[in-house]
Amino acid sequence: ESLDQGLQKTKEGFLSKISKAIAGKNTVDEEVLDNLEEALVSADVGVDTTVRIIDRIEQRVAKDKYMGTGELNRILQEEIENILVEAPSAVSYTFDGEMPAKPYIILVVGVNGVGKTTTIGKLAYNFKKAGKNVLLGAADTFRAAAVDQLTIWSERVGVPIVKQEMGSDPAAVAFDTAQSAMSRGSDVVIIDTAGRLHNKAHLMDELNKIKRVLQKFVPFAPHEVLLVLDGSTGQNALEQAKHFTAATDVTALAITKLDGTAKGGVVLAIADQFKIPVKFIGVGEKMEDLLVFDKHEFVDSLFS
Numbered sequence: 001e002s003l004d005q006g007l008q009k010t011k012e013g014f015l016s017k018i019s020k021a022i023a024g025k026n027t028v029d030e031e032v033l034d035n036l037e038e039a040l041v042s043a044d045v046g047v048d049t050t051v052r053i054i055d056r057i058e059q060r061v062a063k064d065k066y067m068g069t070g071e072l073n074r075i076l077q078e079e080i081e082n083i084l085v086e087a088p089s090a091v092s093y094t095f096d097g098e099m100p101a102k103p104y105i106i107l108v109v110g111v112n113g114v115g116k117t118t119t120i121g122k123l124a125y126n127f128k129k130a131g132k133n134v135l136l137g138a139a140d141t142f143r144a145a146a147v148d149q150l151t152i153w154s155e156r157v158g159v160p161i162v163k164q165e166m167g168s169d170p171a172a173v174a175f176d177t178a179q180s181a182m183s184r185g186s187d188v189v190i191i192d193t194a195g196r197l198h199n200k201a202h203l204m205d206e207l208n209k210i211k212r213v214l215q216k217f218v219p220f221a222p223h224e225v226l227l228v229l230d231g232s233t234g235q236n237a238l239e240q241a242k243h244f245t246a247a248t249d250v251t252a253l254a255i256t257k258l259d260g261t262a263k264g265g266v267v268l269a270i271a272d273q274f275k276i277p278v279k280f281i282g283v284g285e286k287m288e289d290l291l292v293f294d295k296h297e298f299v300d301s302l303f304s
């Protein structure tokens with residue numbers, strides 16, 4: 001799906017809330033600001049980020065100055081865009097560009113059900129399409145379904161996968177995967193990990209162990225720790241981001257399931273509140289439905 005299609009529900013909710021908030025108003029008074037604040041919070045932009053946006057509008061617009069709805073809308077769009085522009089950007093690679101390392105190793109983290117496996121499949125598809133040799137590693141050995149799902153994706157996309165039986169040591173799978181990547185000359189390695197959050201120390205230990213194993217083969221690996229978040233859970237996604245960033249050095253975010261939800265405003269909250277770039281967004285279940293996140297396009301799409 002395209003960005004516009006993918007964000008359809010969010011757009012409808014967002015725009016209708018905003019236009020209600022400023023309907024019939026031609027000055028920026030307390031009431032307008034309160035309405036806007038309410039509209040943004042209910043569009044899942046999150047309280048902190050909403051307050052920042054409202055503060056900026058307040059600073060920018062003289063109180064009670066005459067202003068048409070169109071102009072107010074434009075100022076809101078600009079301030080939302082400014083918030084995103086100040087958030088960290090992800091420009092370290094593109095699918096068809098040269099990778100910063102070979103093999104380039106991506107460790108994927110996130111709780112079950114957020115779309116982790118699907119995102120890995122979509123990434124594999126994009127890298128493969130760009131002519132790269134991709135290898136998958138099934139280090140989420142905790143659930144049989146996770147390995148099965150990843151195997152299905154590897155077949156669908158046509159990329160090899162390294163796996164062991166369920167319950168085996170994730171670090172051992174990481175070892176096999178890295179070894180296989182070296183002998184195959186893989187360009188990109190994507191490793192799935194178990195997303196148990198109930199025990200932060202355990203999660204931390206497991207990820208650290210995987211990192212140590214990878215570094216036996218490739219210095220500075222993993223080059224990316226990609227946290228997958230389910231955008232349709234709104235503020236829950238923010239909570240998960242807090243937990244994972246506390247447990248490991250997450251370097252990039254993927255926000256999935258933005259199609260079919262009106263909670264896409266959470267992307268603004270996540271981009272604003274974590275010093276970690278949003279790199280990808282998921283807008284459907286198919287392999288083509290992963291988009292590289294572009295701040296300007298995203299805001300344009302919300303307001304168009």
Ligand code: GDP
Nearest residue numbers: 112113114115116117118256257282283284285
């Ligand atoms: P995992 O448990 O985190 O690995 O989650 P899965 O990758 O198995 O995805 C869980 C469900 O969400 C599946 O039914 C996927 O098809 C679906 N899914 C994943 N990403 C997206 C997305 O961007 N949009 C939609 N609509 N569904 C998605």
